[in-house]
Amino acid sequence: MPRRDDLRRILVLGSGPIVIGQAAEFDYSGAQACKVLLEEGYEVVLVNSNPATIMTDPEFATATYIEPLTPGSVARVIERERPDALLPTLGGGTALDLARALSEDGTLERFGVELIGANYEAIRRAEDRELFRATIEAAGLRVPRSGIARSIAEAEHVLADVGLPAIVRPGFTMGGRGGGIARSEAEFHQIVGEGLAASPIGQVLIEESVIGWGEFELEVMRDRNDNVVIVCSIENIDPMGVHTGDSVTVAPQQTLTDKQYQALRDQAIAVIRAVGVETGGSNIQFAVNPETDEIVVIEMNPRVSRSSALASKATGFPIAKIAARLAVGYALEEIDNDITKATPASFEPTIDYVVVKWPRFAFEKFPGTSGKLSTHMQSVGEAMSIGRTFKQAMVKAMRSRELDVTPPTDVPLEELLARLETPSHDRFEVLFAALRAGASEQEIHRRTHIDPWYVSELAELAAGVDPEDGLARTFKSVDTCAAEFEAATPYFYSGLERPAPDGAARHEVEPGERPAVVILGAGPNRIGQGIEFDYCCVHAAMTVRESGRDAVMINCNPETVSTDYDTSDRLYFEPLTLEDVLGVIEVEQPEGVIVQFGGQTPLKLAKGLHDAGVPLLGTPVDSIDLAEDRARFGALIRELELKSPPYATAESAEGALEAAEQVGYPLLVRPSYVLGGRAMEICYSPEQLADYLRRTGAANGKGTTIYLDRFLENAIEIDVDALCDGDEVRIGAIMQHVEEAGVHSGDSACVIPAMSLGPEMLRQVEHATEQLALRLGVVGLINLQFAVHADDELYVIEANPRASRTVPFVSKAVGVPLAKVACRLMLGEKLADLDLALPEPGRGPGHVSVKEAVLPFDRFPHADALLGPEMKSTGEVMGVAADYPTAFGKAQAAAGAGLPIEGSVFISVTDSDKPAATQLAASLHDLGFKVLATGGTAQAIRRMGVPVERIPKISEGSPNVVDRIESGDVALVINTPTGSGARSDGYEIRRAAVARGVPCITTMTGATAAQRAIRALQLGEPAVRSLQELHASARKHVALRREAAPADVPG
C-alpha cells in the first residue's frame, strides 16, 4: 500500500519573493508538488508571500495563505489549519530553514505535524557546514580542509592551516551571500569582516580553495526502499570559483571518462545515504581535479533546487513532481515515467542532445559593482537552450540571453588575457575576443582553467564555424530515453540536421487536431521582467486550452512554470528571437500568436511577426508603437484632452540644455534607447543635467535622442490595470503607490484600494483609463501610470498596452484572474458576456492588499541602497489584512525587513523633509521608541520637544552613526537622500543598515506608513486568512454593493 493514508492535510511552504539565488524555479517545483498532492487526494495548505506565483493561485491548494514566511506567521497558519505533515523540500532554503526553526521552537511537536521529504537531522547534516563535513568524512569521502571562525583573530588561525587563496563562507546565509574568495591578506580581512557581519550567527567557515578544478553537479533521487537514481549530471564550464548559479553549465557532463563519471555517481549515492535524505531529490556538488582524478564534495542541497529545475527541463524527468509522490509514500518503481507512460520512474534518464544554461546578470543597474564573479551568486536569471551538438546549444543559449553585450573591441590581447584571469559577467565575450586576437587554446586554458575540450569547441565558434550552416531546422522531442521508447509528452526543441534524401526535414512534431495558439514567453528573468510575466503566460495557456484550442508555448527560461511540459499542449524550448519563433510557427501554422503576456521580449517581436504575415491576437501592433513613440503619444494625450508632464527631446548636449529651460526643472532625463527606466536620472539644475550628459555620454551626437520630462515632485503615483475588448473597459484595480512618483513603479510599495484619492480624482483616473484603452484599440490588458501632483492635477506618465508586472497582485487582491479574462477577450469574447465580480474602481474588495518590492542591495554591498526612477527590485511580496497599517506591516515582514515594535530609531533626512520627520519622530517616541539623530535633524526634533539622542556624523569621529548601526543597537533607519551621491554619510548609513539587515526606509511617505504599521503591530500579532476565504467574502462584498447601487455598475 504505497500512498500514506494516515495523512490527510499537508502543509507546503513556498520560497517567498524572487531574490538572487531563489527565483521562479521554486514556483515551478511548488506548483508541481501542489498539483500532485491534490491529485493524490490530500488537502493542501500553502504558505507563500509571493503573489506573482502560479502556486498561490487559489486552485492550486485547499487553503492558500499569502502571508510572511516567518516562524510566527507560519505557526499561526498551522494553529488554524492543523495539518498532519509539513513538506519543506520544495521552497528552497527559505522553506528548509523555516522547517528547522519550527521544529526547534517546538511548534511542529505542539501541533503534531510530521516533517516529510526530509527529516530534521538530515536537514541539519546537509545545511550545517561542520556537521556536513563530519558526515562526509565518516562516509570515507573528502571535503576541502576548513575551519570555523567567530572573529578576525580566529580567522587568522584557520588561515594558517588552509592558506591563500581561501574561500570564506558566512554561516547560514543563502546563495553564499557575504562570502568570497580571498586572494591576499588584505582581501581576507575585508571578506571575513563582511562575512561575520552578514552571518546571522556571526560565524564564517574558512575553506581550502580548489579554484580551477572542474565543478560538477549530480541530481539524485532516493525512495523509501533506498533505491537511488541519478537524474542528470551537470558540468560547469566555469571552473570552481564561480558560483554554479553564475556559471555557464552543460548537461550532461562532457569531459569525464565513464570511469571518472561512475566514481562521481558512486560518491553521490554515498552522500545522499550518509546525509540520510529518506525520500526525494538532492543536488550534490563536486570538484574534480582533471589531472589527478581527485574528487572533493562541495555541498549538498537536500531539496529541490535551481539545478533540479534545470535538470528536470534538461531531461524531461519532473523531479519535484516525483519528490512529492515519494514524500507521501510511493516508491520510484510505483510511479510512471510521465513521458513514456510505459516505463517506471525508477531509471536514469539518458539524453541525446546537449543542454546549455546561461546566467543573466544586472550589474549595469548597480553602479559601484565590479561585475566580477565569485563564490556568491549575483545573476538574476538564466536561459537554457537545447541543441543536437554543444556548438548548436551554445549559439542558441547566447541568442536566448537577449543581452546587448558589446564584445570588447581594440583591447590589446595581453589585457584581454589578464581580464580572463578573474572571471567577470562578460568573460565569454572577452574569451572570444582573445581567441580572435590570436590567443592559443593552451593560453586560454592556462588563464581560465576551462577544460581544453570546451576551449577548443569555443575556438571553433570564435573562428566563425556556424554549427547551423547548411543544415535544416528539425524539431526533435525530449523523451528521457534517447528514443528507446515512444514519447507521449510533446516537449520539443530544434536541432540542426541533414534532411532526409528527399530533402524534407525529419520533424517529430505531430500537428494537433485542434487549432493552435502560440504564446510567447518572457525569456530569462531580469530586473523589470520577472516571474509576473511567466504567471500571465501560464494563465494564457490554461485559457487557450479551456477554449478548445491547443496551447503552444515558446520560452527559454528553465526556472519557470511556463516551460513545464504539463502547462501547454506543446512546449518548444527555443530562444525568443524572430527567426527562432518563425521556425516554430512554420511547423505549427497557428490560428494566432499572443505577444501581450511576456513583457517586452515578445512585444519587441510583434512588428516583425506582423510583417511576416503572422496573425497576432488582441491589441493591434500599431497601438504598441502609438504608446511608445513619444511624439505620437503626446499628440494622443492632447487629442484626448488629458495631461502629461511637459517634455522635450534633444539630440545634443546643447539642445538638451536649451530644451530643459522650456520644460523647466526639476527634470527626469533618459536616453531613448533604454527600457525599464535604465539610466534615468532626476536633475534639479543645468549643472546636474550637464553632468548627467557628460557621465552617460547620452548626448554623443550619434543620433541617440534624449528625453527630458518635467519631474513632478511629491506627486502621488498611481498604477492601473484594466481590461478592454475594444468596445468596453473594466478596471481591475487602481493602485496607489506608497512612495511618491520618482520611485520606479516596480520598486515602490502600492496598496489596493487607493487610500487617499478623493471620489473626483478616482473618476478622473477611471475616465482617462477608458479613453486611452479605447483610443489605443486595446483588446486584452492595458497598464497605465499616473501621477497626481500637489495641485490635484492628474498626469499620464505612461501607457503599456500589455500585461503588466502588477497583474498577478491585482488578480489576487480582487479575486478575478485578469490575465485569463484578457486572454478570453483576445480569443474573441466580450466583457459584456463575462460576469466579472470586480469591485468598483477605487473601492476595495473589502480587505486591504499591499504590494512591497524586494531589493537585492544585500547582494551588492558596494551599491547605494537608494530608490529612484530606475527599477532595481528583483521580486515582490503581498500583505493582506482588514486595515492598511496591518497589511503594510505584513508586507514589510514578508519582504524580510520586519518592522521593529521597540528599540531605537535613527532618523536623518534632507532639509525639505525635516518638518515631516519631526512629526514622525514625535509619534515614534510616543510608541516607545528611542530616537537617535545627527546634527540638523536632531535640532529640529528637539525643537518639537521630543527627546532625542544626538549622535556624531561619520566626519565627527567615533562612535558615530555607522558604528552604532554596526554594533546592532539601531532597530530602524529612516534616511532620505540629501542628493549628494555615493560615499556621502547617507550612503554609508544605508550600506551599514543593509549589511546588518536593519530595515532602512528612504522616503518620508514610506516612513509614515511604517510608523502606522508599527502602531498596528504593537496591538498584537496580525491574524491570518486564506485567499479562498478572502475571495469568497470579496464576491459577497461586490454583490452587496451591486444590490445597493446597481446604477454605478458599468456594463
Add this chain to the structure above:
Amino acid sequence: MSTYLLLEDGTRFDGESAGADTFATGEVVFNTAMSGYQESVSDPSYRGQIIVFTYPLIGNYGVSRDAMESDSVHARAVVMREGVNREDAPGAEGGWLTWLSDCRVPALSGIDTRALVRHIRDKGAMRGGVFPGSMPESEAMERVMAEPEMAGADLAREVTPREPLILDPDNPGPRVVALDTGIKDSIMANLRQRGARLELHPCTASAEDLLARDPDAVFLANGPGDPAALDYVVDAVRGCVGKVPVFGICLGHQLLCRAVGLETFKLPFGHRGANHPVKDLETGRIDITSQNHGFAVLGPSGAKTIDADEPVRWETDFGEAELSQLNLYDRTVEGLVLRDVPGATVQYHPEAGPGPHDATHLFDRFMEMIRAAA
C-alpha cells in the same frame, strides 16, 4: 569524405567518414549510454554489429588503454551525430577518430542518429552497412544482403581463444573455469579481485575438458551472436550442470538456460545502454544496470514478459529454476537461480565497464555460492 549508411529496408542516412575509409556491413544496433564509447567498441559482444551511439558527441575524452574491454575493436563500424578527435584530453593516450582509423574501423559522423534510432526502434534491428558516397546504392545493397542474419549466427568462434589460458594460478580463492565466448576484461577483473583462480577455455572445449580442470565453478562469459547457434557449447554446459556450480553473464546466461532446457528468443532491437532498471526479486532492490544483448530467455510457459514482480519458476531438466532478476523497462527475464543444482545467471552486466556499479555485489554472491557448494 561523404559516406552513407544503408539499411536492408532501403533507408539511407548521409554523413561524412570519420574513421577508416573502408566499408563495413553488419547488424545495425543502437546504444543509449552517454559515456563509455571505447569500452563498447572493444566489447567482444558487439562482434558483427554496427553501433549507433544515441549520445551525439562521441570522442570527447579521447581513448586510453585502461578503457579497453578486450585487446581489439570488435564492432564492425561506428555511427555518430558528431565524432570528436581529442588527443590532448586530460589522461587521453590518443584521439578517438585517429584510433578508429588506425584500427581500420569505418566511422560515420554527421548522421541524424535520433531519426535513425527511431527507425530501428520501430522496425527492429536490421542489417545494414557503411559505404563511401562513391559506391552506388545497388552495389551497397548487394553487400548488405550478403551479410548473414544475426539470428542463427555463431560468432563465438571468432572471439574465443585458440588455447586455454591460466591466469594467476596462485590466487587464494576458488578455481573458476570460464568458457571464453568473448569475455570482457571487467568480468575477469571482478572475479580476480575476489581472489578467483581464473582460467579461460576455448568455447569448443567439452564438458570433459572443463571438468578435467577440477573446477570449483564453471563460468559462462558474455559474447556475441545467437545462443541458439551454439548447441556445441550448450552440450558442454549441460555436461557440467549438477556436477559443479555454474554461473553465466549475458550470453553465458542464455547458454546455461538453454543447457537446462529453456528457450531463448530475439528481442526486436535489444537492450544496449547503461540505464536499465532491474529488480532483484530476492532483495527488492532496483539496480541501474549496464546492458548489451539482442536475445533473451523465455519465461515459464513461453511468455516473453513476466507481469508480476514475483520469483516465478520454470521446470527444467535439472529441477526447478527461479526468476531472480526482472527488467522493469520491458519486464523480460534478467536472471535466474537453479534451485536443485548450484547455478545462477544474469542477463545484464554487473561488471559494468561501461556503466553503473550498482550490481557489482552480484560477484560477491557468486563467490559465496561457490563457497557454499564446496
